[in-house]
Amino acid sequence: MTVVKVAILGFGTVGQGIYNILKDKREHFKTTLGVDIEVAKILVRNCSKQRDKIDAALLTDNMEDVLAVGGLDVVFEAIVGDEPAYSYLDQAIEKGINIVTANKVMFAKFGLTLQQKAAKYNVRVGYEATTAGGVPVIKTMENILRVNDVQHIQGILNGTSNYILTQMRTEGMSFEKALKAAQDLGYAEANPFDDVSGHDPFNKLMILSALAFGKQPRWSDVEVVGISEITLQQVKEADAIGKRYRHIAEVAIDETGVIRAKVGPELIGQEHPLYAIDGVNNAVALDTNFIGTLTLVGPGAGMYPTASVMIEDYADMLVKKSALVTV
């Protein structure tokens, strides 16, 4: 059986999730994918940190060690922030290594560049995990775009801000109290600015724009408004007339090819596809020309949802590669 070597860049929650799934499912993947997936290297910030059940020889704090692994087939990148993640992936592509990333900040900025470079070097790029976590919006859109045009995308792309708006409506909590509840549950970051400011959904929206339209609007033209100004009073008044505030990231293209995007709270009624999306879930509604409106709903974050879709990205590469040799 062919052994394929993989590396994990970043060993926080998501990186550990990838490691655990690859280990637990190793026999399963031999059967279903026809290969033995071996984790050959893990890039960490601090090699001396105590880690249970991880062979210390796998760990390195130097990207050169990762790139030096002979026959490395893919890197799973789960680092935070655009650098050094972008440079690492750029180097991996030059070495002919496929890349799978969960890094939305990096991919919003450098996704199109990386994809162009990958095409040149004949390697593949998986980025399902960058946007809406476990919700397979990237693969679904790639697939429907083969026949349909996607004209308009609306998403709830941050679970924390949606959780806060939901708690305000259903529990009568103030914004501050709901945010505290989200932090206590581990949804929000210690510094939740990215969650509630719209900055995080903005990045994901730019990734969706690049996929749907092949390009992004100029970033400075996109109005990004957070939810911290929404008062409990406003939420209550809306609820009384059957409406709900949702933090919606939206992008559309017109007939002339002009893209318009915005992120901000919107007051929507029952007829809206995102009206019913409560709690920490993410959702994306795609308006297409032939199919109509498709909505996908699911967990937008978390160790295993995110790690799972990254491994699905790689499985997809393996399936397409195996088509090359078996037929």
Next chain:
Amino acid sequence: MTVVKVAILGFGTVGQGIYNILKDKREHFKTTLGVDIEVAKILVRNCSKQRDKIDAALLTDNMEDVLAVGGLDVVFEAIVGDEPAYSYLDQAIEKGINIVTANKVMFAKFGLTLQQKAAKYNVRVGYEATTAGGVPVIKTMENILRVNDVQHIQGILNGTSNYILTQMRTEGMSFEKALKAAQDLGYAEANPFDDVSGHDPFNKLMILSALAFGKQPRWSDVEVVGISEITLQQVKEADAIGKRYRHIAEVAIDETGVIRAKVGPELIGQEHPLYAIDGVNNAVALDTNFIGTLTLVGPGAGMYPTASVMIEDYADMLVKKSALVTV
């Protein structure tokens, strides 16, 4: 440029939708798929029926004429009922022709058999359109099954019955009046027994069971209950306590591999993933081990949603085939 020849079996609403999209998008597909897709034959019941804008030489009422087309790459099958559709597809597979079907009655019964035969003859089978129309539940599930187990599936798989239950709740219509409204809108069949009896969602549920678990429960063990016994009074009482009747098709597998399935009206609360699905939409909620619960919502029928996903099935085959020669 490579010309690929395709045939359409059945020229009702869906068959015509396929023809129109292939014609309108012919130049587009040259660019995106790298092939020139030519409709080489259309199987109809009555060749003498007047059809605008269709070259009469394309039409035949004899499947032998379809199978005799040299180098035919795929048949799109949009016939109603299990026979002669199954026999036609069986013959096509033996000739090495890929198949794409929208025929849920046939595929519920013969899907696993056709897939086994297709594997033997090295041809591919697309059946996204059999279940939930334009909602890409088949491809999504194939993809997540590479890493996840799907343990439990719940679906609203018939738009007509969901439309009726929605109208009863929101407009205070009786069952009979709501059914009449669905017929007037073209949602329900002239004989709507399959829609409201649960027979139609049962077929789709069996297709989902075969995909998720590799097998179906014994059909006679599956309880199938329709919605015609639900009274307006019951719907109103449920609504008053914040609950809703949904016509739910459900299948699950336990640790010992036993599959349990049922179709029937269920009274569900806000926490249920299908609570919010109103109107003629279809929806499927998949419970998975790593990702959690994913819900897909969209149009469950219609000329262009159905035709579009059938062409997506074929596009997927072309993309995988092209991987064979370009790398």
